[in-house]
Amino acid sequence: MLRKMVVNLLVMGLLLMACGPRQARPEADEWVEIRLPVGYIPNVQFLPLYVMLEKGFAQEQGLRVTIEHNVRETDSVALVGAGELAFAVVSGEQVLLARAQGMPVVYVAAWYQKYPVSVIATAEQGIQTVADLKGKTIGLPGPFGANYIGLQALLASAGLSNADVTLSSIGFAQVEALVADQVQAVVGYATNEPIQLRARGYSIQELRVADFVSLCSNGIITNETTLRENPDMVKRLVKAFLQGLEYTVAHPDESFEIGKKYIDGLATLSEAEQAIQKEVLQVSIEFWKAPRLGFSEEQAWQNMHDSLLTIGLLSAPLDWKSAFTNQFIP
Numbered sequence: 001m002l003r004k005m006v007v008n009l010l011v012m013g014l015l016l017m018a019c020g021p022r023q024a025r026p027e028a029d030e031w032v033e034i035r036l037p038v039g040y041i042p043n044v045q046f047l048p049l050y051v052m053l054e055k056g057f058a059q060e061q062g063l064r065v066t067i068e069h070n071v072r073e074t075d076s077v078a079l080v081g082a083g084e085l086a087f088a089v090v091s092g093e094q095v096l097l098a099r100a101q102g103m104p105v106v107y108v109a110a111w112y113q114k115y116p117v118s119v120i121a122t123a124e125q126g127i128q129t130v131a132d133l134k135g136k137t138i139g140l141p142g143p144f145g146a147n148y149i150g151l152q153a154l155l156a157s158a159g160l161s162n163a164d165v166t167l168s169s170i171g172f173a174q175v176e177a178l179v180a181d182q183v184q185a186v187v188g189y190a191t192n193e194p195i196q197l198r199a200r201g202y203s204i205q206e207l208r209v210a211d212f213v214s215l216c217s218n219g220i221i222t223n224e225t226t227l228r229e230n231p232d233m234v235k236r237l238v239k240a241f242l243q244g245l246e247y248t249v250a251h252p253d254e255s256f257e258i259g260k261k262y263i264d265g266l267a268t269l270s271e272a273e274q275a276i277q278k279e280v281l282q283v284s285i286e287f288w289k290a291p292r293l294g295f296s297e298e299q300a301w302q303n304m305h306d307s308l309l310t311i312g313l314l315s316a317p318l319d320w321k322s323a324f325t326n327q328f329i330p
Contacts, residue, residue, distance in 0.1 A: 031064050032233055037071035037079070038089040042263040044281045045191060047255045048111070048288075049089075050262040052244030061236035077221070081105045086226045087237060092216025092304050093149050093313075095323050100314055104224040107324040109238045111245065112217035113290040114210035117150030120194050121185040122178065123203040130158035130207060139170040139183035146217075147187040150209040153307045157212040175200075191283045199276050210287070214300040215307065216324070217287075227325075238328040242294050249285050249293075256281060294329040 038046060049067050052058050058065045076088035077095070081103025095107045119138065121127040127136065133155065140147045155161055170177045174186035174193050179202065186193065194206045209215065220241060222234055248255040256278060260267040266277065298321070305320040 030062060032062055032236075034063055034065045034087060034233075034237060035068055035085055036065055036087050036089065037068040037076040037085070039069070039071055039073050039076065041069055044256065044259055044263065044266070044277050045284050046262075047259050047281065048241065048245040048248045050244075051248050051255050051258055052240050054258045054261065055244065055247060057243040057247075058237075058240040061240045063233075063236060063240060065237070065240075077103065077105055080221055080223050083223055083225055086230075086233065087220055087222050089218060090221055091146055091218050092301065092324075093146070093308060095216075095221055096301075096305055096308055096318060096320060097313060099323055100316075100318055105221050106224060106227055106322075107216070107219050107221050107296065108227075108234055108328050109220040109241060109294040110216070110290075110296045111219045111241075111294075112287045113295075114208075114287045115146075115150055115153075115213075115215040115217045116190045116284075116287045117146055117154075117187065117209045118190040118194060119151065119154060119185050119187050119207040119209075120174070120178065120197065121205050122197075123205055125184050125205070127185060127205050127207070130154055130160065130212060133158075133185065133207075134160060134164045136184040137166040137168055138185045138187060139168045139174060139177045140187035141172050141174075142169040143167070147189075149304075149307060149311070149313075150215070151187045152311045153213045153215055153303070154207065154209045156307070156310065190287070191280050195276060195279050195283065199279075213303055214297060215304045216296065216300040219294075219296070231328075235328050238294065239330075242330070245288060245293055249289055252278075252281055252285060292329065295326055296324045296329075 038049065053065060073090045073094050077090055077098045079085040080088045081098055089111065092107060095105055098105050119133065127133060138151065140151060142148070155165070168183050170183065174188045175196050177183050178186045178197070190206070190208055194204060197204050220238065226234060269277065301320050301324055305314070305318060308314040309317065
């Protein structure tokens with residue numbers, strides 16, 4: 001009888017252990033506080049970060065992450081480069097441009113595997129290929145940022161340059177400029193303008209930069225000091241982020257519902273408006289997915305480096321291989 005009781009107690013103990021938390025939460029003084037600027041306003045395109053928090057992936061790593069919106073990329077890079085912040089989410093070209101100015105920033109996890117910029121035209125323009133852009137007037141926010149860099153890489157893929165087109169700085173009013181026939185094509189984000197135009201009933205032709213050239217895009221950066229002195233913190237944040245990214249890709253509907261807690265007004269949108277936001281999420285997922293989430297391809301970084309040199313944003317070649325690392329990617 002005693003032996004039977006002992007066995008039963010052991011079995012109960014094992015069951016309780018199996019039902020316990022996946023990882024013990026740290027004590028109050030053991031939490032690591034992280035500010036993570038991401039730029040722009042809260043949006044469904046940031047769902048992996050919200051999921052990272054809501055599903056407890058960051059907390060399991062002992063991290064308290066505060067997501068900071070409305071921070072300019074250039075400011076984020078400067079803060080990380082100066083060691084005032086440990087991390088930020090920025091685009092790949094900003095890393096190379098910052099390193100050219102002596103900022104020791106390093107890209108540690110790729111979020112977007114494909115560059116999310118497109119050239120868009122109404123079907124009436126008959127623009128089917130990149131070569132068809134020759135002689136056209138193309139609207140874009142201005143000669144800066146991801147839109148400009150993506151356009152330059154796209155033109156170069158067909159042997160074209162700015163001399164073959166007319167560029168018009170129209171600010172961030174691409175949709176309005178296109179439908180008003182102010183320009184014959186516009187440059188925008190594949191997750192934004194094409195979806196807006198189709199929702200309005202326009203038939204469009206979209207040339208995605210990623211279909212013609214591989215370029216490094218948005219991801220998580222840190223600095224060389226953090227990499228050297230606290231690689232464990234980098235590893236923990238990257239792991240938590242990739243868990244959030246993987247979960248969002250696998251469970252888009254649930255992730256969308258989670259987003260309603262973090263994105264003002266999302267829950268009160270009409271059914272049609274929510275459908276548009278769900279399409280934004282689905283298109284975003286196309287740009288996130290990869291056999292190995294978080295992994296940086298060397299070719300994408302070399303292409304970006306060469307593009308920046310060609311358009312004059314880099315005045316001299318860089319050691320672009322030092323701008324990123326895959327050491328924290330599972």
